[in-house]
Amino acid sequence: QVQLVESGGGLVQAGGSLRLSCAASGRTFSGYAVGWFRQAPGKEREFVAFCSSSGGITSYAESVKGRFTISRDNFKNTVYLQMSSLKPEDTAVYYCTVYTEPKSWGQGTQVTVSS
Secondary structure (H helix, E strand, O other): OEEEEEEOOEEEEOOOOEEEEEEEEEOOOOOOOEEEEEEOOOOOOEEEEEEOOOOOOEEEOOOOOOOEEEEEEOOOOEEEEEEOOOOHHHOEEEEEEEOOOOOEEOOOEEEEEEO
8 A cells, every 4th residue: 555645735716726745655656547536525536637657648537627737756756736727616625546456545635715
């Protein structure tokens, strides 16, 4: 397993930006794909973004495409999610994951977007 700690969440106005970070420790991080998911109150956890082990392949949920960017720094064992043009519907707890088997998850960081 990989231990993950997210940070960077907070309260932001609609249209603003935030950058989430996820620091990994434990097993070798660089050999695994990573991703971000989110869970809003009363809703299922949903996929947000994916990044391959090398960083060369990324994919996004339609709802965030063009606004969010996932990246990773394998030397720092860190995954990032740059979020811009934030909307109230982006409000959720954001979780990073590493695609080990089973997946490794962080504890989540709260993002609240006010209208």
